[in-house]
Amino acid sequence: MSGQVLVLNTGSSSIKYRLIDMATRTGLAGGLVERIGEDESALVHDGVRVERRVADHEEGLKAVLAAFAEHGPSLDGVTALGHRVVHGGSRFVTPVLIDDAVERAIEEIAPLAPLHNPANLEGIRVARRAFPGLPHVAVFDTAFHGTIPPHAHTYAVPREWTRKLGVRRYGFHGTSTAYVSRRAAALLGRPYGEVNSIVLHLGNGASATAVRGGRSVDTSMGITPLAGLVMGTRSGDVDPALPAYLARVAGMGLADVDTALNKESGLLGMCGANDMREVWRLADAGDEDARLALDVYGYRVRAYVGAYYAALGHVDAVVFTGGVGENSARVRALATTGLTRLGIEVDPARNAAESAEARVVSPEGAEVTVLVVPTNEELEIAEQTAACLEEG
Numbered sequence: 001m002s003g004q005v006l007v008l009n010t011g012s013s014s015i016k017y018r019l020i021d022m023a024t025r026t027g028l029a030g031g032l033v034e035r036i037g038e039d040e041s042a043l044v045h046d047g048v049r050v051e052r053r054v055a056d057h058e059e060g061l062k063a064v065l066a067a068f069a070e071h072g073p074s075l076d077g078v079t080a081l082g083h084r085v086v087h088g089g090s091r092f093v094t095p096v097l098i099d100d101a102v103e104r105a106i107e108e109i110a111p112l113a114p115l116h117n118p119a120n121l122e123g124i125r126v127a128r129r130a131f132p133g134l135p136h137v138a139v140f141d142t143a144f145h146g147t148i149p150p151h152a153h154t155y156a157v158p159r160e161w162t163r164k165l166g167v168r169r170y171g172f173h174g175t176s177t178a179y180v181s182r183r184a185a186a187l188l189g190r191p192y193g194e195v196n197s198i199v200l201h202l203g204n205g206a207s208a209t210a211v212r213g214g215r216s217v218d219t220s221m222g223i224t225p226l227a228g229l230v231m232g233t234r235s236g237d238v239d240p241a242l243p244a245y246l247a248r249v250a251g252m253g254l255a256d257v258d259t260a261l262n263k264e265s266g267l268l269g270m271c272g273a274n275d276m277r278e279v280w281r282l283a284d285a286g287d288e289d290a291r292l293a294l295d296v297y298g299y300r301v302r303a304y305v306g307a308y309y310a311a312l313g314h315v316d317a318v319v320f321t322g323g324v325g326e327n328s329a330r331v332r333a334l335a336t337t338g339l340t341r342l343g344i345e346v347d348p349a350r351n352a353a354e355s356a357e358a359r360v361v362s363p364e365g366a367e368v369t370v371l372v373v374p375t376n377e378e379l380e381i382a383e384q385t386a387a388c389l390e391e392g
Contacts (some may be wrong), residue, residue: 001076002022002023002079003015003022003079003080004019004020004021004022004028004075004077004078004079005019005020005022005078005079005080005081005381005382005385005386006018006019006075006078006080006081006082006131007019007071007081007082007083007084007378007382007385008055008081008082008083008084008123008127009013009083009084009123009377009378009381010083010084010119010122010123010124010163011035011037011116011119012115012116012119012121012377013036013037013038014033014034014035014036014292015032015033015057015060015061015064015123016030016031016032017030017031017032017033017059017064018030018031018378019068019073019075019078020378020379020382021077022079022382022383024387025140025382025383027378027379028073029045029068029071029072029073030045030046031043031044031045031046031064031067031129032044033054033063033064035054035061035254035375036057036059036060037055037056038051038054038306040213041053041054042054043060043063043064043067045064045068045071046071048071048245050063050067053240053383054242057122057123057351058126058129058344061123061126061127061130062130064298065130069085070384072276072307074238078131078266079134079135079146080134080135080137080306080381080389081127081131081134081135081136081137081385082095082136082137082139082381082384082385083098083111083120083123083124083127083136083137083138083139083213084105084120084126084139084141084175084377084379084381085117085120085121085138085139085140086113086116086117086140086141086142086172087109087110087112087113087117087141087142087145087170088109088121088138088140088141088142088146089109089142089166089170090140090146090166091105091109091142092105092138092140092143093140093142093147094135094143094388095137095138095139095140095143095384095385095388096138096388097135097136097137097388097389097392098124098135098136098137098138101297102138102141103121103125103204105278106120106121107121107125111352112166112170112224113224113225122240123351124136124138128347129235131254132243135389137203137384137385137389139175139381139384139385139387140174141172141174141175142170142171142172142174142177143172143174143175143362144171144172144175144177144244145153145171145172145209145214145216145219146172146216147215147216147217148171148216148217148218148219148278149167149217152169152218152311153168153169153170154168154169155167155168155169155222155223158241160163166223168223169219169221169222169223169227169314170221170222170223171207171216171219171220171221172205172207172211172219172221172225173205173207173209173219173220173221174216175377175380175381175384176201176258176321176322176377176380177199177201177207177209177216177219178372178380178384179375179376179377179380180199180201180319180321180375180377181195181197181209181211181214181319182198182214183358184197184199184294184306184319184371184373185197185214185223185324185374187358187371187373188317188361188369188378190211190316191192192213192214193214193237194213194291195214195316195317196210196211196212196312196313196314196315196316196317197211197212197214197315197316197317197318197319198210198211198304198308198312198315198317198318199319199320199339200292200301200305200307200318200320200321200325201321201322201325202229202301202320202321202322202323202324202325202328202331202335202337203232203322203323203324203325204231204232204233204274204323205225205231205234205322206228206229206231206232206236206324207219207220207221207229208220208228208304208305210300210308210311210312212312214353215219216239217311217312218307218308218311220304222314222323226261226262228304229297229298229300229304230266230293230300231266231267231295232265232266232267232268232274232275232276233262233263233264233265233266233267233268233269233274233320234262234263234265234266235261235262235265235269235351236266237300243258244255254341258330258331262265267293267297270289270292270293270296271289271290271292271293272289273289275302276321276324276328276331277295277328279294280294280328280330294334297331297334298331298334298335298337298384300338301330301334302335302337302338302339304312305336305339305342306342307337307342309342310316315342315343315344315368316368316369317368317370317371318336318368318369318370318371319343319370319371319372319373320332320335320370320371320372320373321338321372321373321374321375322375325372326372326373326374329351329352329361332342332346332351332370332372333346333348333351333362336370342368343366343367344362344367344368344370345362345363345366345370346361346362346363346370347361347362347363350362350363355372356374357374357386358371358373358374359371359372360371377386
């Protein structure tokens with residue numbers, strides 16, 4: 001596909017966007033409209049901040065178009081728009097050309113991601129009105145995990161929940177994981193279909209995924225992004241009976257527990273900080289809660305790496321990505337400590353070297369290559385958009 005793809009990632013109060021040139025696979029310009037509906041709303045276009053009142057997503061997209069018109073580049077070369085949608089449920093396991101029926105389906109799936117899908121859908125509707133003559137493609141964050149086999153995605157709950165309510169493991173960070181795992185295979189110089197990798201997407205949200213030959217076979221997040229690894233404000237795995245216990249002993253309602261587990265737990269709940277840099281600073285200053293938080297964080301990552309090693313049978317690469325995974329040498333060391341028997345370790349000098357490029361941080365000749373691969377979800381969305389249109 002030639003031309004350009006405008007990628008839109010619409011949140012409840014934001015629009016993140018990037019214009020991708022498909023001939024060179026590079027970003028031409030991008031930015032963010034933030035705090036939509038608030039007095040402090042603003043647009044940042046390629047580093048240029050414009051303070052302006054943005055009442056809703058319609059005005060937000062108009063502000064984006066105005067920024068391109070004023071600061072460039074021209075949008076005359078746009079041939080398609082790619083939209084990030086968080087949850088595709090069981091219906092959407094590949095990108096899909098958006099029409100009215102797809103909009104309705106995304107709306108029907110909204111109960112699975114009530115904080116995300118409605119905002120994603122609003123962005124789609126606004127953009128379809130602004131660009132009525134161009135194709136729009138939905139790229140689902142859960143889609144990459146559509147290949148997880150039933151024994152890994154099925155919960156041991158009443159089957160009516162699974163069949164009628166869609167209760168199962170879906171997984172998230174799929175767009176990032178697809179890009180990163182493919183890039184890892186290229187760095188190894190091997191066909192994508194021959195490489196087994198464990199992708200650790202570590203940011204404020206965090207997940208681990210087992211990828212066998214380009215196909216997700218298990219992932220740590222579940223029906224929601226709460227499950228799995230310890231995150232900035234999310235608990236990750238806890239006893240499923242915890243809400244009932246808190247209701248009995250603390251009188252907490254389900255909504256209160258849900259809020260606490262998603263927004264007041266994780267690193268923040270354990271030590272009062274959710275920024276990994278601040279957690280390390282506190283630990284270095286002797287804060288025992290911060291030290292314990294790091295121990296819990298690292299242990300959980302290592303436990304998933306070990307489990308996914310077993311699931312895959314053999315592992316060619318462990319891949320770190322996301323804001324923390326890409327930038328924190330100390331977290332990478334913490335996450336691989338004690339895994340030498342599995343052939344997984346980092347070289348201290350390579351790991352400590354700062355770079356914005358994809359790189360190997362394991363020792364020369366290591367059994368399992370440990371990589372740092374910066375993610376590029378916008379490019380992955382653009383490429384999936386192009387592939388959808390070419391196949392259609």
